Amino acid sequence: LIQTLTIVGVGLIGGSIGLAAKRRGLAGHVVGVGRQRPSLDEALAVGAVDEVSLDLAEAATRSDLMVFCTPVDRIVEQVLSVAERCRPGTLLTDAGSTKAAIVQGIEGKLPKDVHLVGSHPLAGSEKKGPRFADPELFENRLTAVTPTPSTDPAAVKRTVTFWKSLGSRVKIMSPDDHDRALALTSHLPHLVASALAGMMPDDLRELCATGFRDTTRVAAGDPSIWTGIFQQNREALVIALTAFGSRLEFFLRALEKNDRTVLDALLAQAKRNRDALGS
């Protein structure tokens, strides 16, 4: 049991952590911290938190576990701004979609007995705000937990237990492995969906059916959040994008040559991979 769980940033992910923690009896008291009153009030209204606060530093002084669910490019600054206020034993973790920049930006800068362990629950959607929070969001999803060789092993264990208690499976990875993998599985698809959606002329909108809608759905995500993710993982994303460009070249050559065999092979491999994923 966590006595006081503080969730910094009560959007879809933060709100879902609160709902899941309360429903599962995981936390005695859940504090939601944010910068904007309306979003905090909404989190309170949906029952995701017991108390809301605009004062991050004050909340830090009485937290046992703090989860930072803010945009990736704000997490380092927020963690470092409050670390000195935390009591010994406080565990800090996050839900950011990039890990290396966050973990490296904090490691070695925390007081003794205050620990950060990077996390990334692979859950969420293009929707935004605590009204879309879902206590089952983490059920059977995977959360990446990303310690480094210097991370305190007991803190890693507590972090793993936390996510498992919310219903998630957990995979331990290094921050760099995480970022390289997510560049391919998440950040590149977001970029590609955004490129497709962005180039669509308005007058063709009525001709966009289910296929287009599915393929571009994530492009409805918050641009400022995704710009931060792209910037923090830009090295791996450039590599992924370049590999994707090469793959598109295969399709282009096959189309130019009208090569049925190659087109068939490319589409069949894609189908095998996609079928293996399930719906």
Added chain:
Amino acid sequence: LIQTLTIVGVGLIGGSIGLAAKRRGLAGHVVGVGRQRPSLDEALAVGAVDEVSLDLAEAATRSDLMVFCTPVDRIVEQVLSVAERCRPGTLLTDAGSTKAAIVQGIEGKLPKDVHLVGSHPLAGSEKKGPRFADPELFENRLTAVTPTPSTDPAAVKRTVTFWKSLGSRVKIMSPDDHDRALALTSHLPHLVASALAGMMPDDLRELCATGFRDTTRVAAGDPSIWTGIFQQNREALVIALTAFGSRLEFFLRALEKNDRTVLDALLAQAKRNRDALGS
């Protein structure tokens, strides 16, 4: 009322046409024609057709309206193989995702009083077979009907009425306009989803969450059907793919320069376009 409606190819689309026509009392008798017994039996079992047949030429002799729901690269040959058997007044249409090659391949080669009007209902999914047929599939969807200057106006009118009677809205377009538009709204997204799915290493599968699943869903479609579509629309698809490549270059340059302003603008434009589409 259509006395005898013949559906050639009773997969998801053909089966849905049969279910919708029967439920709406649109056809006195619905014949399903195919090449494989199991799929025909399934169409009969789900109630999509009243009768099944392996004999396309015989079915043609007693049809008032024939809808070809076969792969785009088989439609021209099938239509031309049976046109001479049709009674005067028989209307032929199709549900193919490309239009110019089909319409041009048939136009001028039909007997007097047998008419083809190209159609493309923008409905369907990556699923396959009559067991996924849905009588509501065309409800509020758009069907493109693609006459040319030589198409019989009364036949166009009957085709429009047919699709509207199935619940669809109808848009009249030239075959070339259709193909250029669908290259962007459907064929390019399919190619892009397939490129993404195809390049994903097996060991990253567990890290593919909702975003990846949505973005690549259509890649589960039948490769042989999509190879035919790509080949029939390859000129427009090459142009669309080249434009998409240029758009990816904007992202690549912005990432290389770490240019937050440009990344934000690209993602914001994508979000505006995607939001305008609705879920």
